[in-house]
Amino acid sequence: MRFRLFFRLVPALLCLFFFLPSISAATQQRSASPAAFLSRPDVFPVGIWLQDPVNAAAFKSIGVNFYAGLWKGPTERQLRQLQKAEMAVFSPQNEEGLKATYNDIIAGWIMPDEPDNAQMQEGGGFGPPVPPEQVIRLYEQMKARDSSRPILLNLGQGVAWDGWYGRGTRSNHPEDYETYVKAGDILSFDIYPVTHRDSGVRGRLDYVARGVDRLLKWSGGTKPVWSVIEASRVSNAERMPDGEDVRRLVWLSIIHGARGIIYFVHQFSPRFVEASLLENDRLRQDITRINTRLQSLATVLNSDALPELVTVEPDAMTLPGSIVAISRRDECDLYIFAGSISRFPTAARFRLSEPVPADRADVLDEGRDVRLEKGQFKDEFGPYAVHLYKIPHGGANCPQTGK
Structure with missing residues (x-):
C-alpha cells in the first residue's frame, strides 16, 4: 500500500509520547458518537483508506463509516473536518489526536503501515522489514498512552502470498506473522488481485480469502480481522475492478471470517487520483449498493455463528474446501452466505441440520430463488462467485410460510 508511515519516525514518536500528558480512559463522550460504531450491533465496519477528510461527507453518503489513517496527521484541520462530517477515524497517535476534544470521532489508533514489507531508507533503496519485536514495542508504547481504544495493524500482501518480493530478505517467511499479529488489537491486510502486476496473482480472488484465513489462524481467532479491498485501478492503467469484482472480494472476505472492510481507492496510473472512486459514477453506485446490503445485514453479520446449521x-469434480459457507439467524430468517475460491465453475449442495417450513430460498441481490426440498438445496457457482441465501424459519412473530 502506498503512502506509508515509515518506521524511521518511530524514535521521534517515542520521544514525543514521553512528554505527552497522560489521558484518562473516560469514554462518556464516545458512547453516543461516531467513534462508538464498533460497539453497535447494527453497524458493520466499512472504512476508507488514507483519504483527505475534505471528502468525508461524500464517502459517508456511499456507506463508509470510518477513515483508516490520516496522511501526515492527525492535524487539527483533519480532525475538525471529520467532526463536521461526523465520521469516525482510526488515527495515527500524536499529541493532537490524544486531546479529549476528539473523543467523539477517534474510534481507535492505527500503526505505521505495512511494517512487514521492505522499508524505504533515507539514502534511497529499501532495507529489510521492521522486526516484529520492534513493532510490538511501538504497540505497547501506544497502548500505554491510551488503553481505552483498539489499535489497528495493517499488514502487506505477504499475509496472503508467501512469494511477495516486496518483503525483501523476509520473502517466503510466513512464520514472521505469528509475531507481527501481537502488535494490534484489530488486524488487516491488503492484496489487490484484480489489478495485480504479477501474472501469478492477477485474477486470483482467492488470495483475499486466504489472507483472512491465515490472519485468523496466526492470531488464534482472538482478534477481529478486516480486509482491505481494491476499488480503483491502483497502479494498473489497463484494468479496473468492476462492481461484481468488488462484491465478490467483500463477501469472500466476510465468508472466510472478516469482520470489517476497508476500501482502497487511490489511483496511481495513468494519473494520480486520491479519491478516484468519487469520480467513477458506476463503481461508486455499485459500492453504495454493496455497503447498503452490508448495513441491512449488520445485526446478522455481528451475531453468533451457527457452524452446525x-x-x-x-460436486464430485470440485476440490474439498473450494466452497465455504457461514450461517446466521435472526428472529424470522436463516442466512447462508456461500462463496467459491475456485477459478472454475462448480456446484454444491447445502444440507440444513434443522427443518424449515419454506420451500424456497431467496438469493439476495440476484433476483432469483432456489428450490428447497427435504432441508437441502443445490446451486451453481461461477469462478469466485458468492451467493447470499435467506430462508424463512417460521418464528412465532414472523409471516407464515408454507410449501
Missing part, C-alpha cells in the same frame, strides 16, 4: 457438499 449447514453442511456443504461440493
Whole structure:
C-alpha cells in the first residue's frame, strides 16, 4: 500500500509520547458518537483508506463509516473536518489526536503501515522489514498512552502470498506473522488481485480469502480481522475492478471470517487520483449498493455463528474446501452466505441440520430463488462467485410460510 508511515519516525514518536500528558480512559463522550460504531450491533465496519477528510461527507453518503489513517496527521484541520462530517477515524497517535476534544470521532489508533514489507531508507533503496519485536514495542508504547481504544495493524500482501518480493530478505517467511499479529488489537491486510502486476496473482480472488484465513489462524481467532479491498485501478492503467469484482472480494472476505472492510481507492496510473472512486459514477453506485446490503445485514453479520446449521457438499469434480459457507439467524430468517475460491465453475449442495417450513430460498441481490426440498438445496457457482441465501424459519412473530 502506498503512502506509508515509515518506521524511521518511530524514535521521534517515542520521544514525543514521553512528554505527552497522560489521558484518562473516560469514554462518556464516545458512547453516543461516531467513534462508538464498533460497539453497535447494527453497524458493520466499512472504512476508507488514507483519504483527505475534505471528502468525508461524500464517502459517508456511499456507506463508509470510518477513515483508516490520516496522511501526515492527525492535524487539527483533519480532525475538525471529520467532526463536521461526523465520521469516525482510526488515527495515527500524536499529541493532537490524544486531546479529549476528539473523543467523539477517534474510534481507535492505527500503526505505521505495512511494517512487514521492505522499508524505504533515507539514502534511497529499501532495507529489510521492521522486526516484529520492534513493532510490538511501538504497540505497547501506544497502548500505554491510551488503553481505552483498539489499535489497528495493517499488514502487506505477504499475509496472503508467501512469494511477495516486496518483503525483501523476509520473502517466503510466513512464520514472521505469528509475531507481527501481537502488535494490534484489530488486524488487516491488503492484496489487490484484480489489478495485480504479477501474472501469478492477477485474477486470483482467492488470495483475499486466504489472507483472512491465515490472519485468523496466526492470531488464534482472538482478534477481529478486516480486509482491505481494491476499488480503483491502483497502479494498473489497463484494468479496473468492476462492481461484481468488488462484491465478490467483500463477501469472500466476510465468508472466510472478516469482520470489517476497508476500501482502497487511490489511483496511481495513468494519473494520480486520491479519491478516484468519487469520480467513477458506476463503481461508486455499485459500492453504495454493496455497503447498503452490508448495513441491512449488520445485526446478522455481528451475531453468533451457527457452524452446525449447514453442511456443504461440493460436486464430485470440485476440490474439498473450494466452497465455504457461514450461517446466521435472526428472529424470522436463516442466512447462508456461500462463496467459491475456485477459478472454475462448480456446484454444491447445502444440507440444513434443522427443518424449515419454506420451500424456497431467496438469493439476495440476484433476483432469483432456489428450490428447497427435504432441508437441502443445490446451486451453481461461477469462478469466485458468492451467493447470499435467506430462508424463512417460521418464528412465532414472523409471516407464515408454507410449501
